[in-house]
Amino acid sequence: MQTNARNLGISLAVAAFLALTIYLLGALSEEPSGANSVVSAPTPRTPAELTAEAESLFQQGLNHHEGKGVAKDLVKAADCFRKAADLGHVEAQTWIGWCYLSGQGIAKDMPAAVAWLRKAAVSGNARAQFYLGSCLRFGDGAAKDLLEAVSWFQKSADQGDAEAQTTLGYCFEEGEGVHKDPAKAFFWYQKAADQGDPHAMTCLAACYAEANGCPQDLVKDAEWLRKSAEAGEPFAQNNLGLAYLNGHGVVADIPQGLAWLRKSDEQGNMAAPHSLGGAHEFGVGGPVDLPKAFAFYKTSAERGFLPGLVDLGRCHLDGTGTTKDAKAAVACFRAAAMRGEASAQERLANCLRHGLGVPKDLAEAFAFLNLAASKSETARASLAVLERSMTSEQKTAGQLRSKDLHAEVTARSEAKPLEYR
Secondary structure: OHHHHHHHHHHHHHHHHHHHHHHHHHHHOOOOOOOOOOOOOOOOOOHHHHHHHHHHHHHHHHHEEEEEEEEOOOOOOOOOOHHHOOOOHHHHHHHHHHHHHOOOOOOOOHHHHHHHHHHHHHHOHHHHHHHHHHHHHHHOOOOOOHHHHHHHHHHHHHOOHHHHHHHHHHHHHOOOOOOOOOOHHHHHHHHHHHHOHHHHHHHHHHHHHHHHOEEEEEEHHHHHHHHHHHOOOHHHHHHHHHHHHHHHOOOOHHHHHHHHHHHHOOOOOOOOOHHHHHHHOOOOOOOOOOOHHHHHHHHHHHHOOOHHHHHHHHHHHHOOOOOOOOHHHHHHHHHOOOOOOOHHHHHHHHHHHHHOOOOOOOOHHHHHHHOOOOHHHHHHHHHHHHHHHHHHHHHHHHHHHHHHHEEEEHHHHHOOOOOOO
């Protein structure tokens, strides 16, 4: 009897244990209620909810970027843009691409910039299309591809983006990624200028001045220069200043011309000090002051203006406003010549021909004149004179050197730094 009771107790215990196990397994197989449950499945958000969250994050990013209603914080702005971009917000993708491009609020990362800009560009964002085109144009964050760059500029320009229109005009003017077409360049400059883009106004003015894609009209040239200059565009200020000095399209007014040149110079424009240097060298609006002319040419050269570098070299060679220094002159001419400046190539060739500041080298002189000849009639004439004084061996050496020099100049012309010291 005791044994049976004992066996019955064991059976009941086993049965209770099995019942408890079955209960627990059943409980765990069900979705428990309660927001704090660790096993609850997340509730999928609707597309509308995701869109609303992305827009909210994007607006927060703008507020942090502009300091609107909150403290300005570029890091928080970039973080919000990135989160919104991850949710597919096209404008946020453009903004985070721009942040990576500029390094604002996040470490600069050109490949990441291109990746985000491409997403937004494919979705049709005009600014992203322009930025992407610019990256492809210069090979920033992606392989340089002028054809693809122009295709993105075209898409952006067709949507009315003024910077894209201006850049597309420049591509047609210079033949970057497309065949040169002055009429199309003029068309796109006009489109952007009508939207108030100062750079486009300056380019449009140049078209009127040079009869590039339109009949020459110096009055319209000056009108567009004034609009751009008054908008603060420094190259337009320089060119308007020159127009007043020379009476091109306006009544000559030397004080007003010099005032515009100074405005441009104060903004750091590279051409303005060159123009002011010329005014001081030749006594325009005041007495001749050769040391000041030299100083302005030097400033222009330091800012990267190739004609300024050439005139700085000329001053060194002739002793204008400074002591004569043929070696310094050659250094200036060579730096500008290697960046494709034809007048510098001619002057350097003359130094090489006569041994001024450099050992005489007729083959090298031939090579530089040969480069300049495609742009300059005087270079072609000088080349013909030089050839008559060369032996056949020297000519052959000059022709071989011309090929190598052309490749070197092409490569350096695309480089950003300008060194002449």
